[in-house]
Amino acid sequence: MFRNRLFHIFKTAYRTNSKRGIVKIRNTAPVTLGLVTTAYCDEKQEVDSPWSTDSLEHEFLIKQATTVNVNAATQLLTVTLVAIQDTSERLRDALTKEICLIKQALEWGDEGTPPQHWDQLVAVRGALCDLKHNLRTLFSYMDYAEKLATTAAEISYLSGNIVASDAICERIDHACRACNTQKQLTHELQQESLELQQQAIISAPHLEEKLKNDSQNEKKQNIEE
Secondary structure (H helix, E strand, C coil): CHHHHHHHHHHHHHHHHHHHHHHHHHHHHHHHHHHHHHHHHHHHHHHCCCCCHHHHHHHHHHHHHHHHHHHHHHHHHHHHHHHHHHHHHHHHHHHHHHHHHHHHHHHHHHHHCCHHHHHHHHHHHHHHHHHHHHHHHHHHHHHHHHHHHHHHHHHHHHCCCHHHHHHHHHHHHHHHHHHHHHHHHHHHHHHHHHHHHHHHHHHCHHHHHHHHHHHHHHHHHHHHC
16 A cells, blocks of 8 residues: 555656656747757858849849830831831822823823813822922931830840840831831832823923923932932
8 A cells, every 4th residue: 555655656756747847848949949940041041142132133123124115116116117108108199199190181181181180280299299208207217216226125135135135126127128118119109100201291292391390309309318
């Protein structure tokens, strides 16, 4: 009986000490491990950082700026190209109308051509003069827009923004090809108009005074272009 009580006392004392030890470990271990982990992470971050945050921000801002520049240059190319195409179409329409009026004047002759017909021809040629002036101005705009877009493509490439650089280069190439197409179409119609005027002067001397001056002006403008 006495031996059983003694064994029970020792057993209770052992359980109490074990619980106290576990409590100490739980209260002490998280703080110690946390400090060790924090120190290790800080040390690793200092060693494994090959660049600074400032350099990343600068590179990002430069790329963003080049993207904005490329978008602006693309918009300028697009707007200028649309204006060139529209003005070229209007110029070709006026040239076609001029050709028709000259053909009718040749068919009717000086006596059979009504006065309002010559008035229409004068009005058409006035419109042609304005359209040619506007078209030359737009082509000069396109030259500057192409230079600006080329600069935007170069700076985008240097900054590492390859996608934007390739996109603006394709846009420049498309704009140049479209402008050359418009020039060729307009030039062909202008040549037809000049040849018809020369034919009219030769075959109908009575039209020489009315067409000669305009024909010479047309040649001068083509040489300037």
